[in-house]
Amino acid sequence: MRILVVTAVPAERDAVLGGGAVPGVDGVPDAGADARAVSGVDAVAAGVGPAAAAAGTAAALARTAYDLVVSAGIGGGFAGAAPVGSLVVADRILAADLGAETADGFLPIDELGFGTGVFDVDPDLVERIAKAARGTVLDVAVGAVLTVSTVTGSAARAAELTRRHPRAAAEAMEGFGVATAAHAAGVPFCELRAISNPVGPRDRDAWRIPDALRALGVAAAAILPELREERA
Numbered sequence: 001m002r003i004l005v006v007t008a009v010p011a012e013r014d015a016v017l018g019g020g021a022v023p024g025v026d027g028v029p030d031a032g033a034d035a036r037a038v039s040g041v042d043a044v045a046a047g048v049g050p051a052a053a054a055a056g057t058a059a060a061l062a063r064t065a066y067d068l069v070v071s072a073g074i075g076g077g078f079a080g081a082a083p084v085g086s087l088v089v090a091d092r093i094l095a096a097d098l099g100a101e102t103a104d105g106f107l108p109i110d111e112l113g114f115g116t117g118v119f120d121v122d123p124d125l126v127e128r129i130a131k132a133a134r135g136t137v138l139d140v141a142v143g144a145v146l147t148v149s150t151v152t153g154s155a156a157r158a159a160e161l162t163r164r165h166p167r168a169a170a171e172a173m174e175g176f177g178v179a180t181a182a183h184a185a186g187v188p189f190c191e192l193r194a195i196s197n198p199v200g201p202r203d204r205d206a207w208r209i210p211d212a213l214r215a216l217g218v219a220a221a222a223i224l225p226e227l228r229e230e231r232a
């Protein structure tokens, strides 16, 4: 059975396929072209943001039949839920800024009656992924992963997102796009985020991108073979 992994950038794609070796840090060249494969797993770097993620996923699904689509990459972790170096497995993928601002606050697209900004991930899939990942990285959290078009850069915005989504464990920029394309094609999907930075006030010194890529790689090396076998 075939799995499609969709990342934003080539470094994430190569980390997923490299089992924890980090391109450009551990002597692994960052290969650059969009698509890469290991047995049963194709990985594509589709670009940053939900639109690029949806377009890249839809294009890959139009070329090849897959049984599962995995949105994978680094992300920001919410305080108390996902520390830097941990892995978040999404049980819910939601578009946190898809909606309308009103005098009474933000209205999600679901409440506006224009479709949905929420996808739930198959609970059995979530459990299998979390089980496979435990012990490979610092910590594994299961929770909601928010898709945003603007990286959170203030304590006020982080607090607002936490108030609106108390189960939020991570934020990133692609999961909802990947899930939208996979759902439209009738293919199961999930999302994995290795935490590179806390969600909150902007602090570039706090980013731990090589550590997060390493965590993403070692977790993926445990998760993907397990899923590939289970779905065979």
Ligand SMILES: O=C(O)c1cccc(C(=O)CC[C@H]2O[C@@H](n3cnc4c(=O)[nH]cnc43)[C@H](O)[C@@H]2O)c1
Binding pocket: 008, 009, 048, 049, 073, 074, 075, 076, 077, 148, 150, 151, 152, 153, 171, 172, 173, 174, 196, 197, 198, 199, 202, 203
């Ligand atoms: O300039 C900044 O302050 C800043 C802080 C964190 C991340 C960025 C990015 O441009 C990276 C976007 C890229 O990485 C994923 N990512 C990683 N951390 C976060 C985050 O805290 N919030 C949202 N996305 C994050 C994201 O999925 C993109 O692929 C800039």
